[in-house]
Amino acid sequence: MEGKSLIGKTALVTGAAKRIGRAIALELAAQGANIAAHYRHSAGEAEELRREIESYQVNCWLVQADFAVRTEYESLVDAALDKAGALDILVNSASIFPPSTVHDCTWEDMSASMQINAWAPFYISRSFARKAGRGAIINLLDARIAGLDANHVAYLLSKQALESFTRLMALEFSPGVRVNGVAPGIILPPPATDDRSIKQMIPAVPLKRQGDVREIADAVLFLIKNEYITGQVVYVDGGGHLAGAKEHAHG
Numbered sequence: 001m002e003g004k005s006l007i008g009k010t011a012l013v014t015g016a017a018k019r020i021g022r023a024i025a026l027e028l029a030a031q032g033a034n035i036a037a038h039y040r041h042s043a044g045e046a047e048e049l050r051r052e053i054e055s056y057q058v059n060c061w062l063v064q065a066d067f068a069v070r071t072e073y074e075s076l077v078d079a080a081l082d083k084a085g086a087l088d089i090l091v092n093s094a095s096i097f098p099p100s101t102v103h104d105c106t107w108e109d110m111s112a113s114m115q116i117n118a119w120a121p122f123y124i125s126r127s128f129a130r131k132a133g134r135g136a137i138i139n140l141l142d143a144r145i146a147g148l149d150a151n152h153v154a155y156l157l158s159k160q161a162l163e164s165f166t167r168l169m170a171l172e173f174s175p176g177v178r179v180n181g182v183a184p185g186i187i188l189p190p191p192a193t194d195d196r197s198i199k200q201m202i203p204a205v206p207l208k209r210q211g212d213v214r215e216i217a218d219a220v221l222f223l224i225k226n227e228y229i230t231g232q233v234v235y236v237d238g239g240g241h242l243a244g245a246k247e248h249a250h251g
């Protein structure tokens with residue numbers, strides 16, 4: 001997108017040290033936003049990100065939290081505000097992607113995915129809305145929510161819960177805070193796996209290719225900038241949700 005549209009704004013981006021979260025943080029910084037970059041374990045990558053963001057002549061603060069620990073996600077917005085002073089944008093990208101099936105899914109699987117992928121972003125969004133009072137929230141969902149994925153049952157349900165939270169919060173937090181979702185399709189394979197699984201899935205994608213992290217960051221930026229959109233989910237998946245989201249895997 002043209003011009004630096006976010007000068008003077010500050011964005012909290014969760015899961016910002018690597019992959020999609022990193023691309024989003026860099027895009028927002030390139031648009032002039034200061035970044036409060038959340039990470040869990042990737043301290044080295046977060047430090048590299050901070051240096052890269054500062055090369056855009058904006059501020060970057062690092063905030064560490066493990067969303068498996070209640071007190072850590074509950075205090076994240078305050079920790080970011082202590083460092084940054086104010087927040088205008090929240091991007092919830094941190095997530096886990098564990099396998100689980102209808103046959104083997106346990107309550108521990110379900111509660112971990114629900115806590116990290118749905119409850120923590122909801123809680124963080126609610127804190128942001130209460131403290132900032134205005135601004136924009138973007139939740140990273142998954143194109144799978146349009147269908148079923150029998151190999152990632154707990155994950156699927158957690159992302160469907162976050163989609164419902166997105167719409168509920170859009171209504172409750174308006175007119176001050178807008179809440180939207182971005183649902184990626186096939187973008188990056190899970191960490192420590194190769195591209196083979198992705199290549200097998202491309203034929204089922206109407207646009208016949210994998211997506212790029214920059215295309216996700218573009219959609220996030222669009223939803224931040226357009227101030228007459230709330231409660232929407234934008235699928236950035238090459239049309240995959242039309243062809244049957246159960247074929248997808250990031251995966």
Ligand SMILES: NC(=O)c1ccc[n+]([C@@H]2O[C@H](COP(=O)([O-])OP(=O)(O)OC[C@H]3O[C@@H](n4cnc5c(N)ncnc54)[C@H](OP(=O)(O)O)[C@@H]3O)[C@@H](O)[C@H]2O)c1
Nearest residue numbers: 015019020039040041042066067094095140184187188250
């Ligand atoms: N990759 C894809 O193709 C794809 C497809 C569909 C949807 N998505 C969604 O897009 C978003 C970004 O995807 P991604 O592939 O870039 O994600 P990812 O690499 O799987 O995870 C992003 C970050 O989440 C953080 N995280 C994991 N567990 C955490 C915990 N307990 N507490 C706090 N942070 C935690 C990790 O931070 P540390 O490294 O610092 O520990 C990790 O770097 C996710 O919401 C994902 O579900 C991605």
